[in-house]
Amino acid sequence: MVARSLRHADVTLIDRTNHHVFQPLLYQVATAALSPGDIAWPLRTLFRSQRNVRVMMDDVVSVDRTTRMVSLRNSLRIAFDILIVAPGSRHAYFGHDEWETAAPGLKTMTDAVQLREKMLLAFEDAERRRTSTGVRSQLTFVIVGGGPTGVELAGALAELGRKAMGPDFPSLRLEDLSIMLVEAGPRILPGFDAELSAKASAALTRMGVMIKLRNPVSAVHADGVRVGQEWIPSTNVIWAAGNRASPLLSTLSAPQDSFGRIKVRPDLTIPDDPWIFVIGDAAHCVDHGGKPLPGVAPVAMQQGRYVADLIDHDVPSEQRSPFVYKDRGMLATIGRAQAVAQFGPIRASGLFAWLLWCIVHIFFLISFRNRLRVMSEWVWYYLTFKPGAKLIFERPATARSIRSTDHGHE
Amino acid sequence: MVARSLRHADVTLIDRTNHHVFQPLLYQVATAALSPGDIAWPLRTLFRSQRNVRVMMDDVVSVDRTTRMVSLRNSLRIAFDILIVAPGSRHAYFGHDEWETAAPGLKTMTDAVQLREKMLLAFEDAERRRTSTGVRSQLTFVIVGGGPTGVELAGALAELGRKAMGPDFPSLRLEDLSIMLVEAGPRILPGFDAELSAKASAALTRMGVMIKLRNPVSAVHADGVRVGQEWIPSTNVIWAAGNRASPLLSTLSAPQDSFGRIKVRPDLTIPDDPWIFVIGDAAHCVDHGGKPLPGVAPVAMQQGRYVADLIDHDVPSEQRSPFVYKDRGMLATIGRAQAVAQFGPIRASGLFAWLLWCIVHIFFLISFRNRLRVMSEWVWYYLTFKPGAKLIFERPATARSIRSTDHGHE
Numbered sequence: 001m002v003a004r005s006l007r008h009a010d011v012t013l014i015d016r017t018n019h020h021v022f023q024p025l026l027y028q029v030a031t032a033a034l035s036p037g038d039i040a041w042p043l044r045t046l047f048r049s050q051r052n053v054r055v056m057m058d059d060v061v062s063v064d065r066t067t068r069m070v071s072l073r074n075s076l077r078i079a080f081d082i083l084i085v086a087p088g089s090r091h092a093y094f095g096h097d098e099w100e101t102a103a104p105g106l107k108t109m110t111d112a113v114q115l116r117e118k119m120l121l122a123f124e125d126a127e128r129r130r131t132s133t134g135v136r137s138q139l140t141f142v143i144v145g146g147g148p149t150g151v152e153l154a155g156a157l158a159e160l161g162r163k164a165m166g167p168d169f170p171s172l173r174l175e176d177l178s179i180m181l182v183e184a185g186p187r188i189l190p191g192f193d194a195e196l197s198a199k200a201s202a203a204l205t206r207m208g209v210m211i212k213l214r215n216p217v218s219a220v221h222a223d224g225v226r227v228g229q230e231w232i233p234s235t236n237v238i239w240a241a242g243n244r245a246s247p248l249l250s251t252l253s254a255p256q257d258s259f260g261r262i263k264v265r266p267d268l269t270i271p272d273d274p275w276i277f278v279i280g281d282a283a284h285c286v287d288h289g290g291k292p293l294p295g296v297a298p299v300a301m302q303q304g305r306y307v308a309d310l311i312d313h314d315v316p317s318e319q320r321s322p323f324v325y326k327d328r329g330m331l332a333t334i335g336r337a338q339a340v341a342q343f344g345p346i347r348a349s350g351l352f353a354w355l356l357w358c359i360v361h362i363f364f365l366i367s368f369r370n371r372l373r374v375m376s377e378w379v380w381y382y383l384t385f386k387p388g389a390k391l392i393f394e395r396p397a398t399a400r401s402i403r404s405t406d407h408g409h410e
Numbered sequence: 411m412v413a414r415s416l417r418h419a420d421v422t423l424i425d426r427t428n429h430h431v432f433q434p435l436l437y438q439v440a441t442a443a444l445s446p447g448d449i450a451w452p453l454r455t456l457f458r459s460q461r462n463v464r465v466m467m468d469d470v471v472s473v474d475r476t477t478r479m480v481s482l483r484n485s486l487r488i489a490f491d492i493l494i495v496a497p498g499s500r501h502a503y504f505g506h507d508e509w510e511t512a513a514p515g516l517k518t519m520t521d522a523v524q525l526r527e528k529m530l531l532a533f534e535d536a537e538r539r540r541t542s543t544g545v546r547s548q549l550t551f552v553i554v555g556g557g558p559t560g561v562e563l564a565g566a567l568a569e570l571g572r573k574a575m576g577p578d579f580p581s582l583r584l585e586d587l588s589i590m591l592v593e594a595g596p597r598i599l600p601g602f603d604a605e606l607s608a609k610a611s612a613a614l615t616r617m618g619v620m621i622k623l624r625n626p627v628s629a630v631h632a633d634g635v636r637v638g639q640e641w642i643p644s645t646n647v648i649w650a651a652g653n654r655a656s657p658l659l660s661t662l663s664a665p666q667d668s669f670g671r672i673k674v675r676p677d678l679t680i681p682d683d684p685w686i687f688v689i690g691d692a693a694h695c696v697d698h699g700g701k702p703l704p705g706v707a708p709v710a711m712q713q714g715r716y717v718a719d720l721i722d723h724d725v726p727s728e729q730r731s732p733f734v735y736k737d738r739g740m741l742a743t744i745g746r747a748q749a750v751a752q753f754g755p756i757r758a759s760g761l762f763a764w765l766l767w768c769i770v771h772i773f774f775l776i777s778f779r780n781r782l783r784v785m786s787e788w789v790w791y792y793l794t795f796k797p798g799a800k801l802i803f804e805r806p807a808t809a810r811s812i813r814s815t816d817h818g819h820e
Binding site: 018035036037042044045048054055056057058074075120124125127128129167168169170 | 455467530535539
């Protein structure tokens, strides 16, 4: 977003992938409703007409503030005058990083494609055995975290499993498919009004999702997960709880909060360095009341535009007005024609909220072509229940991507 | 094709993937012109309305003719009354199977996606170094085999490299991109008329492809390939030469030719077993003149329909009329508005042949929806030179799929 808005400066955009992903729809790739190409766009194509932007596919390892250089994994160091750090976040495993293997999160396209394959293979395997006996744990999906990601994933899985996958796997008894949404707190969608949380809960329950509240996860293994005192056999645990910031941030030598985010100044810079900005999930940025802003796409996008504006107008540190987040509301979709929405005093749920969700998400999709494609995919899917994205690529079992850092400058 | 045509029998369709691929367009996925979902279709979706077909995703290890059972890698054995063996083929490395790692072929979707990633990563890496010095071998693409696959791949690469990729990688000098088509015989497209071979050669040369004829490959390593006496440094060697049949076929205990194909009887059965059929690339099936039929899609499809007809009408062995291949001609595309076509006495090249190629391929795409999508992809691509399929998924370098057999019964 910064790079798109910067029209005058010479920009080098460094990302560890070659594409930009529209993250709010990743769960639709993971549940085979959309194909990867529908919600991702190659960065070079995106910036083809913007001659001031140079794209580099590489991994930023560290930032040296003294020499004004960033170190990269695969190439020489790069000098900068102005630096914008937007490495995003990975999921937090609360001190149990070893859980990640058995309970992967959903932050990148690779996560989504691997989740999709694992899920489709679990169905194939259960079908192959011609019987559901003994495959119970393979057909049990446990989603950890009752925020929007967890809720959307649980809803999409329930739909895929119960409606679209059902007719395709005649040997499977659908009663053996079990989808569980686990939340440590007292209700799902804690960021929303209690009333909307209840509505979302009711909708998910109707769709067959079992919701476990007030139950923190205490152990994760390859064959199951311990929720509170209960052991749930499952080979499909998906992590959607908490964020931790990129390890790159610690090389900035600036104050960090307990999640590793940089405590930025009101103009999103780090202390004593008016031309190093930190934005998005990586920034601990407080609002009027002193509360940190949530790690959601609209915050990151508004911050991107704000920073681009400061840079394009070369605004000196002392003349900058602080960044103010304009909260345009929250939306979470649960399933077909089911969503909850909250805009200032307005609360909505059901079909109306869902249509709103569709419009907002299609509008934000980065290119007109993708908008048309995603829209036609959805129309097709909702009319036919025939997802065109259910491909399993052959791959050895050891091919899970191992990543320690996940960052790129937006 | 057999399973689609069999309307009365109880059919179990076993395939090692969960999808059917329209192989003639695989090279377009490999060159990022199409996305995987555009030319592949989940088998379960395909057969959803055909209740007599059961789909199993598994790997057939062997066939036991005495007990009438097939053994599978991941499940119990399956009994059969009638067996149709259509495992396809892999590329032949002429006794040098160790070359496959450095010079992968293009037979499956996984092949195509991995080739695409390797190619895009080579461009990214060259761009990252800001200079073409020392990356020459990374930007050299050597395609071994001058048949239709090799020609189509060379043409598509030349287009991608010189037109679509060019503007995206400002640091690359296009003169450093080198595409070589290597053929052991005296001309490319040996199956076509000499005149059309010459036209295809001229078109490829105009597009910047270097053609080396009469030069067999004598060594393949990770850093290059020896063609005749010349060593060509290249990290992108693609194998498109020769076929070898699936190892599964040897378990049939029936006569095989030097490529491992089963020498079938005129009704496509194996000797002394009127209800075991072998079709497609796996069958050595001779025409009137005693020449074996080529391993192309139209042969396999016509054989599938022929066998389905025998089975549906329960035709006894002695009443079967032999399979006759109706040759509807050959087509090979070279690039935008460039193709060669040969139908009986008719020869065509250039735009007309290319339009014909487009129509034929879209027509054969298995579902109406895919036809529409592929068509719109192509129109978009030809208008904008913006392939929407250029995604690189993160994956460790060791993730190359290792396969010994590649088979499934169509």
